[in-house]
Amino acid sequence: MRDNRWLELKLQDIWNRYFLDIEKLNDVKIRFGRKARTRLGSIKKQDDGSTLITINSLLKIGEVPEFVIQGTIAHELVHYAHGFSSPHLKRFDHPHKGGVVGKEMATRGLEDILILQKRWLKENWKNFLDSHHPRVATKRKVRRKKIKRYAFLLKR
DSSP states (O other), X not given: OOSHHHHHHHHHHHHHHHOTTSOXXXXXXXXXXOOOSSOOEEEEEOTTSOEEEEEOGGXXXXXXXXXXXXXXXXXXXXXXXXXXXXXXXXXXSSSSGGGHHHHHHHHTTOHHHHHHHHHHHHHHHHHHHHHHSOOOXXXXXXXXXXXXXXXXXXXX
């Protein structure tokens, strides 16, 4: 069963296999969060100094292969290692610029998981979303033209 305890075990496993050289400088927590169409995970530093990794709760569903979750956790751990939302020294100005996450995952032996994850998402994510998280019908936003204020109106 995929629950928060299961996620904690996955985090420990990935850290021990691929990130053993990265010192855990604070408490790192992981949990399932809200459903999202475009974001698989996120990492944030908490007010108490801990780091929270949040995983899209759609990934709880058994149809999603485990390598998608592993890739998401590893992605967030790369951010931690690079000093984003962690006490580590920040190694880059931007968390994704230049493909630094993918490069780091490849150097850590996670390239196969990354390739499988990207392929599965490309081939399956849209249909998966349509069946498990359909878009809510919303009103189309109407763009309104800005009313030009002419100088003569200001002279009144």
